[in-house]
Amino acid sequence: MNKEISQAVIRRMPRYYRYLGELLESGVERISSGDLSRLMKVTASQIRQDLNNFGGFGQQGYGYNVPYLYDEIGKILGLNQTHNIIIIGVGNLGLAIANYMKFEKLGFKLVALFDINPNIIGQEVRGIKIRSMEELEDFCRNNAVDIAALTMPKATADNIAHHLVEMGVHAIWNFAHVDLDLPDESVVVENVHLSDSLMQLSYNITKNFK
Amino acid sequence: MNKEISQAVIRRMPRYYRYLGELLESGVERISSGDLSRLMKVTASQIRQDLNNFGGFGQQGYGYNVPYLYDEIGKILGLNQTHNIIIIGVGNLGLAIANYMKFEKLGFKLVALFDINPNIIGQEVRGIKIRSMEELEDFCRNNAVDIAALTMPKATADNIAHHLVEMGVHAIWNFAHVDLDLPDESVVVENVHLSDSLMQLSYNITKNFK
Numbered sequence: 001m002n003k004e005i006s007q008a009v010i011r012r013m014p015r016y017y018r019y020l021g022e023l024l025e026s027g028v029e030r031i032s033s034g035d036l037s038r039l040m041k042v043t044a045s046q047i048r049q050d051l052n053n054f055g056g057f058g059q060q061g062y063g064y065n066v067p068y069l070y071d072e073i074g075k076i077l078g079l080n081q082t083h084n085i086i087i088i089g090v091g092n093l094g095l096a097i098a099n100y101m102k103f104e105k106l107g108f109k110l111v112a113l114f115d116i117n118p119n120i121i122g123q124e125v126r127g128i129k130i131r132s133m134e135e136l137e138d139f140c141r142n143n144a145v146d147i148a149a150l151t152m153p154k155a156t157a158d159n160i161a162h163h164l165v166e167m168g169v170h171a172i173w174n175f176a177h178v179d180l181d182l183p184d185e186s187v188v189v190e191n192v193h194l195s196d197s198l199m200q201l202s203y204n205i206t207k208n209f210k
Numbered sequence: 211m212n213k214e215i216s217q218a219v220i221r222r223m224p225r226y227y228r229y230l231g232e233l234l235e236s237g238v239e240r241i242s243s244g245d246l247s248r249l250m251k252v253t254a255s256q257i258r259q260d261l262n263n264f265g266g267f268g269q270q271g272y273g274y275n276v277p278y279l280y281d282e283i284g285k286i287l288g289l290n291q292t293h294n295i296i297i298i299g300v301g302n303l304g305l306a307i308a309n310y311m312k313f314e315k316l317g318f319k320l321v322a323l324f325d326i327n328p329n330i331i332g333q334e335v336r337g338i339k340i341r342s343m344e345e346l347e348d349f350c351r352n353n354a355v356d357i358a359a360l361t362m363p364k365a366t367a368d369n370i371a372h373h374l375v376e377m378g379v380h381a382i383w384n385f386a387h388v389d390l391d392l393p394d395e396s397v398v399v400e401n402v403h404l405s406d407s408l409m410q411l412s413y414n415i416t417k418n419f420k
Contacts, residue, residue: 010413014406018387041389077409078416092309096302102387102405107412147411171415173408177228177312179251186418190411192402195312196224198383199287201357201400202317203220205381206288208396 005053012050013077015040020070032063079107084144085173088160089152090115090130093175097149098125108147112139116152140167147171154178215263222260223287225250230280242273289317294354295383298370299362300325300340303385307359308335318357322349326362350377357381364388 019040023031037044051057054076057069074080085103087094090113097103098110113130115121121132131139139145148169150157157176162183164172171188174180177195229250233241247254261267264286267279284290295313297304300323307313308320323340325331331342341349349355358379360367367386372393374382381398384390387405 007410010410011406013413014403014409015389017409018406076413078412079409081416083412083415092302092306096306097404099302100404103408106405106409108408146415170419171411173411179225188411188414188418190407190414192404192407193224194307194310194402195316196221196228197400197402198313198318199224199227199289199316200217200220201381201383201398202288202293203223203286204398204400205293205356206291208398209380 009050009053012042013073016047016050017070017073017077017079020066020073023066024070028066030063031066033058036064081107083108083146084111085109085147085149086112086114086139086145087149087151088114088133088136089150090117090120090125091151094149094151095125097151098128111143111145114139136163137167140164140169145169147173149173149175151175219260219263222252223283226257226260227280227283227287227289230276230283233276234280238276240273240275243268246274291317293318293356294321295319295357295359296322296324296349296355297359297361298324298343298346299360300327300330300335301361304359304361305335307361308338321353321355324349346373347377350374350379355379357383359383359385361385 019036031039033044033047037047040047048058051069054072057072058064085108087098087110090098094113094115098113103110110126110128113125113128114133114136115130116133118132120130123130145168148164148171150161150172152160154176157174157178158180161172161174161180165182165184165187170186172180172190174189174191175194177193179191180189182189229246241249243254243257247257250257258268261279264282267282268274295318297308297320300308304323304325308323313320320336320338323335323338324343324346325340326343328342330340333340355378358371358374358381360371360382362370364386367384367388368390371382371384371390375392375394375397380396382390382400384399384401385404387403389401390399392399
């Protein structure tokens with residue numbers, strides 16, 4: 001897989017992974033491309049095209065082998081490796097993420113939490129201690145940190161993101177309502193802008209119903 | 211604005227709104243298309259194209275009038291109207307959303323919270339009482355509910371979504387990790403699938419660094 005795969009295809013992969021995981025939980029070992037297409041509400045040709053980007057996994061007259069396809073898509077998504085994750089900002093959103101067990105099944109391991117609030121520093125969330133921001137640098141230098149989730153207010157997010165990149169953190173899961181302006185283009189940023197999502201909802205309501 | 215505007219354009223609108231809001235807060239009244247383009251890191255021609263979908267707002271040799279454009283995009287996004295929102299599932303994620311003050315500035319008004327946990331029913335979040343699920347139907351029938359945010363586990367999300375649609379709720383902000391399968395196609399659904407976002411991050415890490 002040397003060619004560049006479009007982000008549109010990549011964005012659809014987790015959905016395949018999710019549906020295949022559910023099939024697997026229900027004990028389904030094999031599914032025809034027609035059934036998968038009806039289940040996921042995308043055309044069989046779209047599925048074929050998407051999976052062909054990674055070499056294709058279907059067999060004419062057999063369909064898809066569910067456990068095999070699930071594993072392969074997991075590998076494509078890098079879920080066969082452990083990713084250590086830290087959370088910066090332990091408000092409700094940080095807590096929600098820290099407590100979302102599903103992530104662990106996907107190979108994401110929470111290794112530290114950081115906050116500036118002295119009232120919660122030292123407390124534990126699922127056995128992981130909340131540390132002060134002063135400890136961030138040492139922690140990042142002495143531990144493998146793959147992903148930093150930024151769940152603090154936007155005013156400080158850009159600064160902290162820069163600092164993290166200097167300390168060798170290469171991936172940021174950004175919930176702060178700001179576009180991070182990072183010097184190193186190889187840093188991977190995934191934004192979850194909740195307000196943007198709500199505004200899109202509002203647009204569609206206005207268009208359909210008002 | 212009779213023609214259908216693509217969701218790709220719509221997805222970019224909140225970002226314009228956010229940048230224009232920040233310019234406005236900094237007291238900027240007018241911006242050239244070149245400056246706006248550099249600030250937002252999109253081409254001036256992309257900006258022109260996007261805004262032309264709604265009639266275009268720039269003037270040759272003047273650039274964009276910031277307060278005017280901000281207001282107009284706000285109207286396009288339906289932010290000049292109040293949207294009443296209820297939250298179903300008052301765990302950490304539900305709390306995070308309930309406490310996110312930014313939403314109110316955008317015209318979204320939290321009117322009720324619902325949960326099944328008897329230990330928290332009756333408690334208040336920012337003056338809004340947490341109600342039991344038994345009260346949901348009455349509440350929806352007697353109050354204008356524009357949006358329901360689903361922040362409960364995925365096992366019950368689809369059922370509750372169906373029920374909400376029967377009660378006349380037309381827009382769902384879905385955080386449950388499942389695609390809702392709703393009978394009424396006019397219902398507006400906006401998904402925030404956190405795991406999908408994390409998997410996409412994982413893919414990009416794997417591709418870039420491993």
